[in-house]
Amino acid sequence: MRVPTRLITAIGFTMLALLMTAPAIAQIEDQLSAYTGANAEGYLQPLSDAFGADLNSGWYHSAYIPEDGFHWSIEFRVMGTIFSDDAATFSATTQSGFSPEQTVDAPTVVGSGDAVTVGGDGGTEFSFPGGFDLNSFAMAVPQLKLGSFKGTEAVIRYFALDVGDVEIGNVKLLGFGARHSISQYLDPEFPVDLAGGFMWQRFTLGDDFIEANAFTIGVQASRSFGWIEPYAGLSYDTFSMSVSYDADESGETEEIDLDAESSVCLCLGCAVGIAPVMVNAEYSIAAQNSFVFGLAIGF
Amino acid sequence: MRTRFLIPLLLLLVAFAMSGSDCLLDEKVLDIVYFQKTCVGFEQNEASAVFTTPETVDYADELDEILDDNDITKSDINSARVVSASYMVTDFSHTHDWEISGEITVRRIDTAGAAVTLVTYTDQSIQGALNNSVPAVLDQAGVELMNQALEDYIAGTAEPVLEFAVQNGAVEPNPSAQNMLVFDWRGCVAIHIVAGISLEVPDPF
Numbered sequence: 001m002r003v004p005t006r007l008i009t010a011i012g013f014t015m016l017a018l019l020m021t022a023p024a025i026a027q028i029e030d031q032l033s034a035y036t037g038a039n040a041e042g043y044l045q046p047l048s049d050a051f052g053a054d055l056n057s058g059w060y061h062s063a064y065i066p067e068d069g070f071h072w073s074i075e076f077r078v079m080g081t082i083f084s085d086d087a088a089t090f091s092a093t094t095q096s097g098f099s100p101e102q103t104v105d106a107p108t109v110v111g112s113g114d115a116v117t118v119g120g121d122g123g124t125e126f127s128f129p130g131g132f133d134l135n136s137f138a139m140a141v142p143q144l145k146l147g148s149f150k151g152t153e154a155v156i157r158y159f160a161l162d163v164g165d166v167e168i169g170n171v172k173l174l175g176f177g178a179r180h181s182i183s184q185y186l187d188p189e190f191p192v193d194l195a196g197g198f199m200w201q202r203f204t205l206g207d208d209f210i211e212a213n214a215f216t217i218g219v220q221a222s223r224s225f226g227w228i229e230p231y232a233g234l235s236y237d238t239f240s241m242s243v244s245y246d247a248d249e250s251g252e253t254e255e256i257d258l259d260a261e262s263s264v265c266l267c268l269g270c271a272v273g274i275a276p277v278m279v280n281a282e283y284s285i286a287a288q289n290s291f292v293f294g295l296a297i298g299f
Numbered sequence: 300m301r302t303r304f305l306i307p308l309l310l311l312l313v314a315f316a317m318s319g320s321d322c323l324l325d326e327k328v329l330d331i332v333y334f335q336k337t338c339v340g341f342e343q344n345e346a347s348a349v350f351t352t353p354e355t356v357d358y359a360d361e362l363d364e365i366l367d368d369n370d371i372t373k374s375d376i377n378s379a380r381v382v383s384a385s386y387m388v389t390d391f392s393h394t395h396d397w398e399i400s401g402e403i404t405v406r407r408i409d410t411a412g413a414a415v416t417l418v419t420y421t422d423q424s425i426q427g428a429l430n431n432s433v434p435a436v437l438d439q440a441g442v443e444l445m446n447q448a449l450e451d452y453i454a455g456t457a458e459p460v461l462e463f464a465v466q467n468g469a470v471e472p473n474p475s476a477q478n479m480l481v482f483d484w485r486g487c488v489a490i491h492i493v494a495g496i497s498l499e500v501p502d503p504f
Binding site for chain 1: 327328329330331332333334335336369377378380381382383384385432434436437438439441442443446489491493496498500501502503504
């Protein structure tokens with residue numbers, strides 16, 4: 001009876017987090033409509049970096065994978081990123097035929113909410129929109145872990161949500177991955193458990209507003225000390241995001257591809273608990289640092 | 300020992316989840332910039348180099364529409380300013396090109412104000428501007444008049460109606476009844492409206 005209560009709470013938390021994110025993302029489309037080309041890319045880049053870092057983290061909390069036998073785990077991950085001061089502004093250039101052309105530091109999507117305005121010929125003015133004044137970006141995802149077959153387990157992330165009331169349509173995340181035990185080939189006395197694996201994910205928002213793809217491949221190590229299990233991982237992560245929106249100036253649909261980010265990530269974490277409940281926390285050091293809090297229920 | 304450790308941990312997690320939006324949502328005020336272009340079409344059918352073509356725009360109506368489309372009110376607006384202007388020839392089929400010089404003036408009809416220069420064009424090739432948006436040289440007097448119209452609208456002290464007029468002064472070669480200057484063109488003025496909106500966004504850490 002206690003497990004379902006925790007499960008419902010965790011599901012509720014996950015859905016709440018997703019629903020709260022949706023209106024903010026819808027507002028991003030309005031902010032973006034003032035921009036085209038390089039300005040739009042610069043404005044969105046910090047969010048793209050954070051999103052990529054979050055998606056590519058939190059998909060494991062141990063390197064131990066049983067060789068055989070049916071094991072399952074329903075897991076909830078809250079992945080977060082703290083933005084640095086550097087992410088608050090980008091080098092933006094006036095557009096819309098404004099004269100003379102000027103380049104200034106303007107707020108990114110996570111920067112100050114205040115618009116930046118510059119003066120031009122004949123008393124004209126050009127304004128760069130404000131950001132959302134964010135310290136952090138976080139997302140919550142549910143995932144299912146299934147195993148084991150010859151020391152191999154599958155990880156599936158999925159959610160789909162219709163948030164039509166904020167005019168952006170559906171939010172969908174689909175991801176799958178697999179991990180394989182390396183420890184089964186090593187001496188049983190080897191001091192840590194080792195595993196290797198990969199995970200691929202695709203996130204879409206609206207019909208074509210945002211499409212993001214994330215991929216990570218790497219190795220993990222952990223050691224159990226009863227109810228506490230420190231772990232570490234080293235991975236190669238890639239992430240790309242494309243955004244399609246209606247630009248005010250041209251009245252046409254603009255499509256931008258944000259820089260594909262690839263980086264090596266060192267992840268350090270610790271899982272605590274006893275079956276069937278485990279909680280974990282981890283910190284990832286990469287091009288964009290991130291952290292994870294997780295809850296896992298399973299056997 | 301294990302139970303003593305796990306129960307507070309789970310309670311903390313559940314408390315975090317149950318605290319809901321108060322914990323995760325943060326109210327932010329951000330400036331959003333709306334871009335709006337007002338365009339006026341002029342049809343020229345001239346036998347003389349000196350001609351005047353006025354067109355009237357209910358500017359308040361256009362601004363009302365922007366607010367409606369974006370679900371904002373006048374009280375949300377922090378500022379509205381002219382950004383740029385441009386013109387483009389939309390129809391021209393002569394066998395030879397013309398070059399025109401003159402200005403486009405603007406005046407407030409709602410306040411019965413005087414016309415002032417907004418745009419000056421010099422030796423502008425009509426063929427060269429066919430389907431080609433040409434950035435206009437803006438005159439400070441015209442920009443100030445339009446900015447004042449925008450301020451009056453935001454303050455609710457006026458419903459601006461503007462008259463834009465082509466005041467052409469010279470044409471090369473000179474048109475005549477036998478060689479009429481015939482073309483359509485369009486002038487556009489772009490503005491930025493900066494509005495402050497309040498939004499609750501997730502910013503949990």
